[in-house]
Amino acid sequence: MPAPQPAAALLAPLTAIGRLVIALFAAIGRVAIFAMRTVARAVLPPYYPGRFVEQLAHIGWFSLPVVGLTAIFTGAALAQQIYTAGSRFSATSTVPAVVVIGMVRELGPVLVGLMVAGRVSSAMAAEIGTMRVTEQLDALATLRTDSYRYLIAPRLFAAVVALPLMVLAANAIGIFGGWLLAVQKLHFNSANYLAVTRKYMSFDDFEMAMVKAGVFGFFIALMGCYHGYRTSGGAAGVGNATRNAVVSAFVLILASNFLITAMVFG
Amino acid sequence: MASMPKILLDDVSKTFSGNVVLDGLNLAVESGESLAIIGQSGSGKSVTLKCILGLITPDRGSIRVDGEEVVGLHGAALDRMRAKFGMLFQGSALFDSLPIWRNVTFGLTQGRRIDGARMRAVAEENLERVGLDRRVLNLRPSELSGGMQKRVALARAIAPRPQIIFFDEPTTGLDPIRADVINDLIVSLVDDLGVTALTITHDMASARKIAHRVAMLYQGRIVWIGPRDRLYDSGNPYVDQFVQGRAEGPIQ
Numbered sequence: 293m294p295a296p297q298p299a300a301a302l303l304a305p306l307t308a309i310g311r312l313v314i315a316l317f318a319a320i321g322r323v324a325i326f327a328m329r330t331v332a333r334a335v336l337p338p339y340y341p342g343r344f345v346e347q348l349a350h351i352g353w354f355s356l357p358v359v360g361l362t363a364i365f366t367g368a369a370l371a372q373q374i375y376t377a378g379s380r381f382s383a384t385s386t387v388p389a390v391v392v393i394g395m396v397r398e399l400g401p402v403l404v405g406l407m408v409a410g411r412v413s414s415a416m417a418a419e420i421g422t423m424r425v426t427e428q429l430d431a432l433a434t435l436r437t438d439s440y441r442y443l444i445a446p447r448l449f450a451a452v453v454a455l456p457l458m459v460l461a462a463n464a465i466g467i468f469g470g471w472l473l474a475v476q477k478l479h480f481n482s483a484n485y486l487a488v489t490r491k492y493m494s495f496d497d498f499e500m501a502m503v504k505a506g507v508f509g510f511f512i513a514l515m516g517c518y519h520g521y522r523t524s525g526g527a528a529g530v531g532n533a534t535r536n537a538v539v540s541a542f543v544l545i546l547a548s549n550f551l552i553t554a555m556v557f558g
Numbered sequence: 559m560a561s562m563p564k565i566l567l568d569d570v571s572k573t574f575s576g577n578v579v580l581d582g583l584n585l586a587v588e589s590g591e592s593l594a595i596i597g598q599s600g601s602g603k604s605v606t607l608k609c610i611l612g613l614i615t616p617d618r619g620s621i622r623v624d625g626e627e628v629v630g631l632h633g634a635a636l637d638r639m640r641a642k643f644g645m646l647f648q649g650s651a652l653f654d655s656l657p658i659w660r661n662v663t664f665g666l667t668q669g670r671r672i673d674g675a676r677m678r679a680v681a682e683e684n685l686e687r688v689g690l691d692r693r694v695l696n697l698r699p700s701e702l703s704g705g706m707q708k709r710v711a712l713a714r715a716i717a718p719r720p721q722i723i724f725f726d727e728p729t730t731g732l733d734p735i736r737a738d739v740i741n742d743l744i745v746s747l748v749d750d751l752g753v754t755a756l757t758i759t760h761d762m763a764s765a766r767k768i769a770h771r772v773a774m775l776y777q778g779r780i781v782w783i784g785p786r787d788r789l790y791d792s793g794n795p796y797v798d799q800f801v802q803g804r805a806e807g808p809i810q
Binding site: 338340342343419422423426427428430431432433434435436437442 | 608611612613637640641643644645647648649651652653654655664665668669670671714718
């Protein structure tokens, strides 16, 4: 009977953890190189302003309906929740203040980020991934067109510009949703509600929301483009790229939201 | 003094995850020549083309185009070298999001929206060359049949007037009649434009029609090269088995 090898048994899980850590750092390195390469190439001509505007419309304008619906329902639900919870200790008057602070600081940027990630990151990964498996990316190269400049940079910059604008819109719509519910269903005085909303509306909070939105936009486009660009293996590969793009964008949005919030208020 | 080959591959090797695809490949393509490479699926035909185009970097060996080493080129030097090439991809690889006229002129504009009226005229002229008329100019690739997509891809490949054209399985997926139309187009384009052509195919009718010489690639090496008329009496057991489509023979 062979002698037991306790050291080897002990090392096996450590080896597995080590492999995971190395794989994680390798992935972070690849993403960082991809992002730096995109930015470095984007500063050199030829430029594609038309592609940038196209992507701005695709990411921003065409996402507005879904973002607007999300914001109005969230604002209204938030007002109802604050009212219900606040009524237990006579704090229903905090509804407008909590709605405006909650929407601007957290819910506006995060919900817009997640909704747009679901809609746009997946679409980018699927489109670029399909281009990879159908050799369209190779065709671009043979036609002397840099895919980083032509495909990636316009998406990345458009997302960074579009997300803050969408968060602004979502905040306004969300606050409107809260006001609508408070006035129509909870019988708040409209003028008082708006006065409290204005009082708690802070420029610093909007500034933080814009910074968050820009960061989320960057991650949404980066994950969509990165996973699409690295697609291999036909239709299944495109499916994997799409899923990975959405999941990684979600994780990065939530993690960076926490980090930015912790840095500002920590 | 012997003339310099247009394309020269010397001892080119490429391995993917331990799988040897090219194993010391040597090949010379003369200027103005049309050469077809035949071989099984997965024998390294497409990898050969992609190595020449700089899409894949070989592990070892030298690739020269007009005497200039292309392995290791990047940036502007690689772009300058690629300007000599046109490529017809197996699946056409047309850009789905662009209308046909912008696909055809993509090599001239690099995707920029410039000189629209002139580019439409250029697209029309090149589409005419491949037997398509102006009615397809504003259509999207998905609105065309497979054969028409191949023709558009051909028009895109020739629009910048390259010196060398690569054809990757030009007749795959087409019925015999449409395949023959594409073969005729390739022959006339190669003759009219005086280009050097390198075709990879496992369609024997296509190889015999469009190539001056045929080379057989097996296990990453050229095992036979000769004039197209000798394809069916090459005396090479690999070629014989391949062209006759026999399961028994040296190719496993």
